[in-house]
Amino acid sequence: MKTIDLETFGIFRGCAGPFFDALSDAAHVQMHPKGKLLVLHEDSADRFFIIKGGWVKLFRETLDGTQSIVDVLPKGQMFGETAIFENDQYPYSAEIIEAAEIVSFPLSVLKNEIESNHTLALNMLSAMALYRRQQDREIEHRTIQNASQRIGCFLLRLARQDESGAVNIHLPYDKTLVAARLGMQPETFSRALVKLKDKTGIRIKGATIEMDNLDQLTRYSCAACSSEFPCKDLQGAV
Amino acid sequence: MKTIDLETFGIFRGCAGPFFDALSDAAHVQMHPKGKLLVLHEDSADRFFIIKGGWVKLFRETLDGTQSIVDVLPKGQMFGETAIFENDQYPYSAEIIEAAEIVSFPLSVLKNEIESNHTLALNMLSAMALYRRQQDREIEHRTIQNASQRIGCFLLRLARQDESGAVNIHLPYDKTLVAARLGMQPETFSRALVKLKDKTGIRIKGATIEMDNLDQLTRYSCAACSSEFPCKDLQGAV
């Protein structure tokens, strides 16, 4: 049963057929409705996941219910696999935020394989290093960027220029969730986005944002960042 | 030339003699004065470091000179080794903040070894996972803890109880640097520490802080954290 092309995932590059077979044989594909909690923080972990469609929110929360968003993942992303280094506990909760098709695999297969498969170990090291860069940047941004700059930086990471250099961005999920992802309140997000418009001349139409080029936005947001623009788009397994 | 017992480092556990020999043969030991910049962010990386004595500050900075502290490391810690996953560039600058004895080793030896040494790769994966937990926690704390709670959490990580359960903590470096490490201004640190004293009954005498037990501090700081106290002391390679 081939549910998904595992070889296209960076961390499985160069792995051999038997491993893929073992994974595929134990794969479960399932549709999950919005709001479904896939895994719980500190729960005993036995499977990891790949998102075939939809969106998933990773978060933790305190006893009083305050949430801290770890990340929001689109289709094509993998999550939960790092539990094998975390004492077999998930390091976050995962909630479906848009009806999603999720494939899951046993962590045990991964755990066994990594004991002997050096290529896989090196791939995972690269993935972890990539994630680490993301986290380092995140901490830095929350320290030295203001709300508008963080939004600008978020937009820059979404931006794909067309031939003319113009950019048309559609926010991938709710503004409320973007706000939480960036560590701010929805009200702050709304106001900071207006401020960003005033500062950089971007055009806002609901969830769509346009600009003629990235110069203004880059000048505004990247001023408060230690990385040179373009900061590599740090997409990777979480 | 055996400059340091490499086997005591978690990431080298189980590695073989020839590797240690290769490292030792190429090791440099050097004393560095306070203020010395050991490595520069995004500089081409060719060596990694172990701190035999003294303290080292890891940081990045923006064009206008604003610094973001990545970490402050005591003796026994290793740094710079992750450059092998970062395109051979250091992901931060490193400055000596207290006259330090530093041993350095060629990254090339590590890089070669990791290509074939599976144990080493697995050890590094564990180290990266540990660091990752630290970073995740750091982001969460900066999102949901206030200044006093972050200080309390910092103190808890330094705390070692004696037989009676009482705790006597000596700040390991300048309050100004602790403040920067926690992402706040020195003035804020000073005021927030007073507030923490009022809230928890800790006793402050200069750089020394005492308390009869950890209960009050835990109750105050860990309320705004998704981890259960005691959060494992996440010390590890950076």
Place this chain on the structure above:
DNA sequence: CGAGGGTTTGAAGTGCATCAAATAGTGTGG
């Protein structure tokens, strides 16, 4: 003793959060 850095304190400003309410947008059933 005196210079210099670290630390504290005070006063004022800024940015973000919070609370409250209005508005816009979306999906539902009739």
Place this chain on the structure above:
DNA sequence: CCACACTATTTGATGCACTTCAAACCCTCG
């Protein structure tokens, strides 16, 4: 296709936490 219910978003008013600027204090070390 409209009215309703519900959610997302925006706007306004206010408060609090942290920053900033300035000055005093304190400690240490030559």
